[in-house]
Amino acid sequence: MSIISVIGLGSMGMGAAKSAVSAGLTTYGFDLNPKALLAFQEHGGIASDTLLNATQKANIVLLMLVNSDQCDQVLFGENGIAATLQKNTVVILGSTTSASYAKTLNEKLQSIDLRMIDAPVSGGAIKANTGDLSIMASGPKDAFSDCQPLFDAISAKLYRVSDTVGGGASVKMINQLLAGVHIAAAAEAMALGLRAGLDPEMVYEIISNSAGSSWMFQNRVPNILAGDYTPKSMVDIFVKDLGIVLDAGKEFKFPLPISASAHQQFLFASAAGYGKEDDSAVIKVYPGITLPAAK
Structure with a gap:
C-alpha cells in the first residue's frame, strides 16, 4: 500500500498533493505555511506540523521544494528526515535542480538504503491541480513500479527518461531554457508593441493566432494585460533555473548566448525589486x- x-x-x-488525495491515496503533507496546511487538510489530506510526523509512515516522499538547498535542509539538515525514513523508501525529487545535484543526492540516499527518482514536473x-502534470523522470525500474499509483494520480504524461538518476533533471533543464527564453521574448515583444503605441489587447489577440505565438506568450501575457x-x-525562479542552464553550459563548454541574455533580463527584474x-x-x-x- 502506498503512503505518500x-x-x-x-x-x-x-496541486500534486490534492490530486493524490483525490485519487484515494493516503497522503501526508508538510509546509511551513499554516494556511497551506489548512487548505490541504480541508481537501482531505493529512496535514502534519513537523517533517517527522509527515514522513514516519510514508514509503514514498515527494519533494516539491524551490531549490536544492531546501531539499538538502529537509533531508540532511537539523531535523532532517533522511535518517528516519523506512528502508527502501522512494524519495522523488520533484524540484528543479541540476543533474549533478540529482546524481549526488542519489548517491547519498543509496548509502542509507533509500531509493530515488528524479522527477521534475511541468x-x-x-495542471498540478487537475492531476495533469508532465513528469520527466529517471531512476530504477523497481522504484517506478512502486510509485506508479502516485504518478497516475498527478500526471497526464510520465516520461521515463532513463534508468539512471539525472536524466529527468537534464530534460527539465532544456524545458526551462525554452520557457525562460520564451517568457523574456514575450515580455520584450509586448513592451515594443506598447512603445509603438499599439493596443496591447489587439497585439495579444493577433500574435496568439499568428506564427510568432508560443505557449508562454499565450499563458503569461494575460497577466500583463x-x-x-x-x-x-x-x-x-527563472533566475535560478536559467542559472542551472548556464552552469551546464560551463560544464560542457557549450555556448548559450540566448539563454544568457534571458537570464540577464530576469536578473535585471529581480534587482529592480520584482x-x-x-x-x-x-x-x-x-x-x-x-x-x-x-483591473
Missing part, C-alpha cells in the same frame, strides 16, 4: 512604456 508524503505545499506541491499550478503580477511562478512577482513582471524593466493597470 508531499513536502512543500506551494502552487505545484499543493504544467504549472493549473490584467496588470496582475500575483506570482504563479516568480521572476526569481523577484517575488510573477515571472511576467520581467516586462517591468523596459523603459518608456505604460503598462496596463490592474
Whole structure:
C-alpha cells in the first residue's frame, strides 16, 4: 500500500498533493505555511506540523521544494528526515535542480538504503491541480513500479527518461531554457508593441493566432494585460533555473548566448525589486512604456 508524503505545499506541491488525495491515496503533507496546511487538510489530506510526523509512515516522499538547498535542509539538515525514513523508501525529487545535484543526492540516499527518482514536473499550478502534470523522470525500474499509483494520480504524461538518476533533471533543464527564453521574448515583444503605441489587447489577440505565438506568450501575457503580477511562478525562479542552464553550459563548454541574455533580463527584474512577482513582471524593466493597470 502506498503512503505518500508531499513536502512543500506551494502552487505545484499543493496541486500534486490534492490530486493524490483525490485519487484515494493516503497522503501526508508538510509546509511551513499554516494556511497551506489548512487548505490541504480541508481537501482531505493529512496535514502534519513537523517533517517527522509527515514522513514516519510514508514509503514514498515527494519533494516539491524551490531549490536544492531546501531539499538538502529537509533531508540532511537539523531535523532532517533522511535518517528516519523506512528502508527502501522512494524519495522523488520533484524540484528543479541540476543533474549533478540529482546524481549526488542519489548517491547519498543509496548509502542509507533509500531509493530515488528524479522527477521534475511541468504544467504549472493549473495542471498540478487537475492531476495533469508532465513528469520527466529517471531512476530504477523497481522504484517506478512502486510509485506508479502516485504518478497516475498527478500526471497526464510520465516520461521515463532513463534508468539512471539525472536524466529527468537534464530534460527539465532544456524545458526551462525554452520557457525562460520564451517568457523574456514575450515580455520584450509586448513592451515594443506598447512603445509603438499599439493596443496591447489587439497585439495579444493577433500574435496568439499568428506564427510568432508560443505557449508562454499565450499563458503569461494575460497577466500583463490584467496588470496582475500575483506570482504563479516568480521572476526569481527563472533566475535560478536559467542559472542551472548556464552552469551546464560551463560544464560542457557549450555556448548559450540566448539563454544568457534571458537570464540577464530576469536578473535585471529581480534587482529592480520584482523577484517575488510573477515571472511576467520581467516586462517591468523596459523603459518608456505604460503598462496596463490592474483591473
